[in-house]
Amino acid sequence: MPFGNTHNNFKLNFSVDDEYPDLTKHNNHMAKLLTKEIYAKLRDKQTPTGYTLDDVIQTGVDNPGHPFIMTVGCVAGDEESYEVFKDLLDPVISDRHGGYKATDKHKTDLNFENLKGGDDLDPNYVLSSRVRTGRSIKGYALPPHNTRGERRAVERLSVEALNSLDGEFKGKYYPLKSMTDAEQEQLINDHFLFDKPVSPLLLAAGMARDWPDGRGIWHNENKTFLVWVNEEDHLRVIAMQKGGNMKEVFKRFCVGLQRIEEIFKKHNHGFMWNEHLGFILTCPSNLGTGLRGGVHVKLPKLSTHAKFEEILTRLRLQKRGTGGVDTASVGGVFDISNADRIGSSEVDQVQCVVDGVKLMVEMEKKLEKGESIDSMIPAQK
Amino acid sequence: MNGTVLLCVTVAGQTEGSLATPWHCNKEGHTYFCSAVLKKAKALPFYLVPTVLHKTRPTSADSKSIWVKMASSFARVLSSKRKVGILSLVGAGSLTVGFFLNREHVNAGSNVRRIYPASAEYPDLRKHNNCMASHLTPAIYAKLCDKSTPNGYTLDEAIQTGVDNPGHPFIKTVGMVAGDEESYGVFADLFNPVIKERHNGYDACNMKHPTDLDYSKIRGGVFDDKYVLSSRVRTGRSIRGLSLPPACTRAERREVERVVIDALAGLKGDLAGKYFSLTIMTDQEQQQLIDDHFLFDKPVSPLLTCAGMARDWPDARGIWHNNEKTFLVWVNEEDHTRVISMEKGGNMKRVFERFCKGLLEVEKLIQEKGWEFMWNENLGYILTCPSNLGTGLRAGVHVNLPRLSKDTRFSKILDNLRLQKRGTGGVDTAAVGSTFDISNLDRLGQSEVQLVQTVIDGVNYLIECEKKLEKGQDIKIPPPISQFK
Numbered sequence: 102m103p104f105g106n107t108h109n110n111f112k113l114n115f116s117v118d119d120e121y122p123d124l125t126k127h128n129n130h131m132a133k134l135l136t137k138e139i140y141a142k143l144r145d146k147q148t149p150t151g152y153t154l155d156d157v158i159q160t161g162v163d164n165p166g167h168p169f170i171m172t173v174g175c176v177a178g179d180e181e182s183y184e185v186f187k188d189l190l191d192p193v194i195s196d197r198h199g200g201y202k203a204t205d206k207h208k209t210d211l212n213f214e215n216l217k218g219g220d221d222l223d224p225n226y227v228l229s230s231r232v233r234t235g236r237s238i239k240g241y242a243l244p245p246h247n248t249r250g251e252r253r254a255v256e257r258l259s260v261e262a263l264n265s266l267d268g269e270f271k272g273k274y275y276p277l278k279s280m281t282d283a284e285q286e287q288l289i290n291d292h293f294l295f296d297k298p299v300s301p302l303l304l305a306a307g308m309a310r311d312w313p314d315g316r317g318i319w320h321n322e323n324k325t326f327l328v329w330v331n332e333e334d335h336l337r338v339i340a341m342q343k344g345g346n347m348k349e350v351f352k353r354f355c356v357g358l359q360r361i362e363e364i365f366k367k368h369n370h371g372f373m374w375n376e377h378l379g380f381i382l383t384c385p386s387n388l389g390t391g392l393r394g395g396v397h398v399k400l401p402k403l404s405t406h407a408k409f410e411e412i413l414t415r416l417r418l419q420k421r422g423t424g425g426v427d428t429a430s431v432g433g434v435f436d437i438s439n440a441d442r443i444g445s446s447e448v449d450q451v452q453c454v455v456d457g458v459k460l461m462v463e464m465e466k467k468l469e470k471g472e473s474i475d476s477m478i479p480a481q482k
Numbered sequence: 483m484n485g486t487v488l489l490c491v492t493v494a495g496q497t498e499g500s501l502a503t504p505w506h507c508n509k510e511g512h513t514y515f516c517s518a519v520l521k522k523a524k525a526l527p528f529y530l531v532p533t534v535l536h537k538t539r540p541t542s543a544d545s546k547s548i549w550v551k552m553a554s555s556f557a558r559v560l561s562s563k564r565k566v567g568i569l570s571l572v573g574a575g576s577l578t579v580g581f582f583l584n585r586e587h588v589n590a591g592s593n594v595r596r597i598y599p600a601s602a603e604y605p606d607l608r609k610h611n612n613c614m615a616s617h618l619t620p621a622i623y624a625k626l627c628d629k630s631t632p633n634g635y636t637l638d639e640a641i642q643t644g645v646d647n648p649g650h651p652f653i654k655t656v657g658m659v660a661g662d663e664e665s666y667g668v669f670a671d672l673f674n675p676v677i678k679e680r681h682n683g684y685d686a687c688n689m690k691h692p693t694d695l696d697y698s699k700i701r702g703g704v705f706d707d708k709y710v711l712s713s714r715v716r717t718g719r720s721i722r723g724l725s726l727p728p729a730c731t732r733a734e735r736r737e738v739e740r741v742v743i744d745a746l747a748g749l750k751g752d753l754a755g756k757y758f759s760l761t762i763m764t765d766q767e768q769q770q771l772i773d774d775h776f777l778f779d780k781p782v783s784p785l786l787t788c789a790g791m792a793r794d795w796p797d798a799r800g801i802w803h804n805n806e807k808t809f810l811v812w813v814n815e816e817d818h819t820r821v822i823s824m825e826k827g828g829n830m831k832r833v834f835e836r837f838c839k840g841l842l843e844v845e846k847l848i849q850e851k852g853w854e855f856m857w858n859e860n861l862g863y864i865l866t867c868p869s870n871l872g873t874g875l876r877a878g879v880h881v882n883l884p885r886l887s888k889d890t891r892f893s894k895i896l897d898n899l900r901l902q903k904r905g906t907g908g909v910d911t912a913a914v915g916s917t918f919d920i921s922n923l924d925r926l927g928q929s930e931v932q933l934v935q936t937v938i939d940g941v942n943y944l945i946e947c948e949k950k951l952e953k954g955q956d957i958k959i960p961p962p963i964s965q966f967k
Contacts, residue, residue, distance in 0.1 A: 108634020112731045119733035123761065123797050155731075162794050248638070249605060250598030278606065304787065311645050314606050 109145070109153040117141040120155075122162045129174030130385075131161035134192045148185045150242045152178030157186055160245075163305035173197060173386050176306045178246030180239065180373045180381050194378075194385050198443045207379035207389050210446035211359060213352040219455040222345030222396065226462045228434065231341035232354045232394040232451065235334035235382045237373040238365065243383045244308040244333060252315035252331050259330050262364040263319045270357055272321035274330075277313035293318055295332050308333060308383070325350075326357050334382050334391075336361075345396065347458075351451050379443060389443025394451040396458050397423055401433030402468035403461055408478060412464075415481045416457035417441055437461070453482065600624035603638075605645045612657030613868075614644035617675040631668050635661030635729045640669055643789040656680055656869050659789045661729030663722065663856045663864050677861075677868050681926040682965055684872075691862035691872050694929035695838040697831075703938045705828025709945050710879045711917065714824035715837045715934065717874040718817035718865045720856040721848070726866045727791040727816060735798040738818045745847035746802050746811060753840055755804035757813075760796035776801055778815050791816055791866070808833075809840050817865050817874075830879065830941075834934050862926060872926025877937045880906055883944060884916035885951035891959055895947065898962040899940035900924060920944065924965065936963070 112120060121140050124132040135158060143154045161174025175193060177183055183190055191203040222230070237243060238258060241251050260274045275284055288294035297312045298304060320327040329337040338361070340354035365371055373381035379389040403409055404420075413420055421436040422428030430436075437458055439450040464474045604623050607615040618641065626637045644657025658676060660666055666673050674686045705713070720726060721741055724734045743757045758767055771777035780795045781787055802811040812820040821844075823837035845855060856864035862872040886892055896903055904919040905912040920941060922933045947957040 108630075108729070111633045112733070115731060115733035119736060120731060122732060122794060159793060163792070248598065248603055250602035253602065254598075278609075305793075309646070310642060310788075311605060314645075 109147055109151075109155070112155070113145055117144065120144065122158070124162070126165050127161070127174070128166040128168060129161045129164070129172045130193045130196050131158050131174030131189070132166070134196065135161075135189055139188050143186055143188060146185050148179050148181040150179045150181070150246060152182055152185075152242070152246050154186060154189070156246065157182060157189070160302055160306035164302050172302060173384055175385065176245050176383050177243055177381070177385070179242045180237070182243075183378060183381065190385060194388065194443070197386055198389070198441070201444050203377075205444065206376050207443055208446045208449075209374070209379055209390070210448040211355045212448065213348075213355040215448040216348060216351055216451055216455065218459070219348035219351065219451070220346050222347060222455070222458055223462050224344045226399045226465060227345030227458065228397040228399065229341065229343050230345060230347045230350045230396050231339065232347075232350055232392065233337060233339040234354075234358070234391040234393070234447075235380070235387055236336045236338060236358075236361075236391075237381050237383075238335050238370050239373050240370055241335065243335070244331065245306045245383060249311050249314060252311070255335050256315045256317065256330050258365065258368060258370060259328070259336060260317075260319070262361055262368075263328060265364055266321075266357070266360055269323060269353070270321050270326055270360065272319055272326070274317055274319040276317035278316070288318060291320075291324055293320060293324075293327055295329055298333070303333060306383075326353055328361075333384070334387070347394070347396065347451065347455050351394070355447070387442060389441075390445075390447045390450055391442060392447050392450050393438045393442075394454045395421075395436055395438025396454070397434055398437055398458055398462065399432075399434050400437075400461060400465050403465045403474075404430065404433060404435060406468065406474070408474075412461070412478060413437070413457075414440075415479050416460070417453050417482050418457045596628060600627050603627060605641070607645070609648050610644070610657070611649035611651060612644045612647070612655045613676045613679050614641050614657030614672070615649070616679065618672055622671050626669055626671060629668050631662050631664040633662050633664070633725055633729065635665055635725070637669055637672070639729065639790075640665060640672075643785055646788040647785050655785060656867055658868065659728045659791075659866050660726055660864070660868070662725045663720070665726075666861060666864065673868060677871065677926070680869055681872070681924070684927045686860050689927065690859050691926055692929040692932075693857070693862055693873070694931040695842060696931060697835040697838040699931045700831055700834060700935060700938065702942065703829070703831030703834065703934075705830065705879065705881075705941060706945060707827045709883070709948060710828035710830075710881050710941065712824065712826050712880045713828060713830040713833045714822065714879070715830075715834055715875065715877040716820060716822040717837075717841070717876075717930075718820045718863070718870055719841070719844075719874075720818045720864050720866075722854050722856045724818070726818070727814065728789045728866060732794050732797060735794070735814050739798040739800065739813050741848060741851070741853055742811070742813050742819055742844075743800070743802065744851065745844050748847045749804070749840070749843060752806055752836070753804050753809055753843065755802055755809070757800055757802040759800040761799075763800075771801060774803075774807055776803055776807075776810055778812055781816070786816060789866075809836055811844075816867070817870070828879065830877070830934070830938055834877065838930070870925060872924075873928070873930045873933060874925060875930050875933055876921045876925075877934045878904075878919050878921030879937070879941055880917055881920055881941060881944065882915075882917050883948050886944060886948045886957070887916045887918060889947075889951070889957070891957070894959050895944070895957075896920070896940075898960050899943060900936055900963055900965065901940045901944075927965070 117137060117140060121137050124135065140154065147153045156178055157175045160176055161172070164172065164174070166172050166174065173193065175189065177190075187203070195201050195203070238255055241247060241255050244252075247255070256276075263272065263274060266272065275288065280288075285294065295318065298309045303309060316331045318327065318329055325340060325342050327339040327341070329339070338354070338358055340350045340357065342350055362372055375381070380391050382388060382391050417440050418437050419440040420430070421438070422430045423434050423436055437454070439453050441450055441453075460477065460479065464477055467474050467477070600623055601620065604620050605618075607618065623637070630636045639661055641658050643659055644655070647655065647657070649655050649657065656676065658672070660673075670686070677686050678684060721738055724730065724738050727735075730738070746755065746757065749755065758771060763771075768777065778801065781792045786792060799814045802813065803809065808823060808825050810822040810824070812822070821837070821841060823833045823840065825833055848854065858864065863874050865871060865874050900923045901920050902923045904921070906914050906917055906919055920937070922937050924933060928936075943960060950957050
């Protein structure tokens with residue numbers, strides 16, 4: 102319930118021209134695609150939970166964007182947003198996800214055995230491996246729109262589900278609001294703790310409301326499987342470990358996710374999913390698999406090669422700094438992960454990472470020996 | 483006061499229905515109809531907007547002018563594109579107006595989505611230190627959480643800023659805002675205790691707030707330039723009928739801008755000036771405004787952003803100032819308007835004169851177009867933050883007090899004079915050197931003239947203390963001045 106938008110019917114007293122946002126200086130997917138006609142068509146609609154068009158677009162109106170970085174500029178408040186506002190969201194999804202059509206079907210594949218290789222990435226170069234995704238609990242509004250009662254219910258359900266895990270998944274929940282200083286210190290040192298969002302992209306969408314109520318971190322005893330509760334999505338699920346054994350990480354990821362899903366289903370609250378959009382998450386950029394599988398890899402020579410960006414694009418990969426999104430690389434170490442989220446399965450996307458990183462490490466070794474890598478440059482996948 | 487009237491419901495000149503009904507007006511000026519009327523009203527295709535009906539602030543003694551004032555704001559309502567039925571009732575000595583709104587157009591009070599009981603939604607305020615958290619009991623929350631103002635503003639929205647900003651052990655913030663004029667009525671069970679705490683015991687139900695912009699009553703007010711570097715008076719004004727910054731739609735905000743700049747364009751003489759819209763300002767204009775210390779930025783304070791006041795920035799925001807740069811109006815920042823009169827040096831008397839003249843002239847200009855400021859006799863001028871109710875006035879000087887500021891009695895002297903100190907960067911900044919921003923503590927319960935006189939008398943006393951200390955003489959802590967006059 103971002104501010105002022107619950108009284109949508111009152112707004113209809115004003116003309117479209119008077120209410121239509123000024124997007125002339127904006128550069129985000131929403132601003133590109135929200136014509137006055139679409140605004141007029143959708144402005145009197147709301148989802149069953151009361152989420153409106155102005156709620157969807159507020160973050161994009163408040164954050165004009167960057168000339169070089171194209172942000173999405175809109176969010177979903179609940180599962181039905183993607184249906185009720187499809188006249189805006191389908192074009193945004195298509196624009197963001199390389200032409201994904203409104204009629205396309207998305208394939209889900211969490212069978213880790215389908216992954217080939219991935220257990221032999223050179224640990225001299227690949228420092229750590231990580232796979233993350235998000236999940237939304239069916240029947241509850243999403244972080245931009247949920248009430249305190251809903252957020253607390255999601256937390257209760259999630260903690261119950263997670264606490265019933267055993268074996269390598271046995272773990273503990275640390276609610277943000279009652280964490281001890283010692284626990285907090287440890288979670289920071291483990292790089293597990295998430296902070297109240299400061300990004301205006303998230304704040305303008307109302308995702309930091311009532312912080313830290315209903316938020317927390319769960320992780321297993323081995324510290325290789327981690328779940329964030331009520332940050333940017335209901336759940337963010339992360340499997341990670343040092344070194345290059347992506348195969349093991351992906352296996353733990355898939356097994357853990359499936360165990361959690363079984364427990365939620367037993368309580369009649371499965372995950373939000375449909376065959377067109379795959380897993381439903383708050384930000385349209387995370388639809389499909391919502392998966393980002395990546396490694397921290399040392400590529401000091403390759404990263405300065407003229408063709409680095411092109412190689413990444415052809416391999417369907419993206420680079421980030423080691424601090425995550427919108428950070429710079431430190432000491433030639435890059436975070437390399439899959440660029441796609443929708444239209445290909447989890448296995449497909451992790452396969453891209455595994456194959457692509459293996460190739461780039463070989464390229465790095467060649468460059469170290471002063472050899473050319475021209476013959477190794479791949480075709481567009 | 484009470485009576486019996488024939489209520490005629492008319493839409494665009496056609497009489498849709500009529501009811502004979504008793505009504506009464508309580509001492510606060512709120513009008514109530516008997517419940518039988520409401521039942522009958524429900525049968526009509528319209529319903530009564532549960533809005534408090536205000537008596538207009540009288541500017542002259544005869545009741546005729548009250549009728550004229552009301553007629554103009556209701557002429558605007560009639561001419562608006564909204565379908566409204568007008569109910570008019572005439573009783574002993576006052577005309578009050580309400581309007582029926584067509585049901586299809588407004589859902590007053592029914593938007594509040596409730597799937598969990600109030601106890602599951604009640605915020606966790608255990609680590610909070612703000613006025614809202616001190617007074618929002620679970621019982622009050624349960625009572626108010628299903629209510630909304632006619633425009634749809636809810637309790638959760640009003641308190642969101644206080645939930646998101648737990649506060650500081652030493653600085654107690656207010657922790658809630660109003661989304662529209664009716665918020666103060668619909669959520670009175672929470673606003674009134676908050677107002678009482680923030681305004682040192684002011685009882686919003688029973689006390690009346692005096693408004694007085696007669697600058698000729700000021701005594702003294704020309705300070706020694708050796709000590710007083712600059713003088714400034716600011717307040718805010720809201721346009722009745724349009725939602726406040728936490729809740730306004732883009733269209734409403736643009737309408738505020740249109741109404742205000744239209745009025746400001748009518749100012750003449752030393753008040754004539756120009757408007758600079760934040761959306762189309764040139765780089766050069768922006769630089770000039772920064773150099774003049776007039777430019778305001780997109781709010782970064784989470785107290786404001788969590789209340790939704792920075793939405794759609796910089797749409798419909800701007801700065802107007804007169805050519806002499808002594809009278810400045812901010813449009814759509816934290817309030818519909820913030821009005822500032824200032825100049826270098828110590829002539830607070832002149833600053834306040836210009837302030838009053840400018841405000842009264844702007845008010846006259848908007849009334850000619852059928853608009854008025856939000857005001858009522860209990861809360862004075864209605865602004866977004868409860869801390870700015872009443873006069874919304876902060877009159878202050880930048881004053882150099884090298885010796886007095888180091889004296890251990892400085893804070894106590896300020897307290898007794900009902901003054902507060904801030905750094906020269908404004909609220910929550912530190913003093914630079916020994917120059918302080920000294921201004922009135924109070925906002926509500928005393929008039930503009932009284933508060934400015936308090937500042938003048940107080941600053942005179944501070945300068946006297948400084949002079950005494952210069953000469954090696956001792957100073958005295960003054961007796962505390964009374965708060966509500």
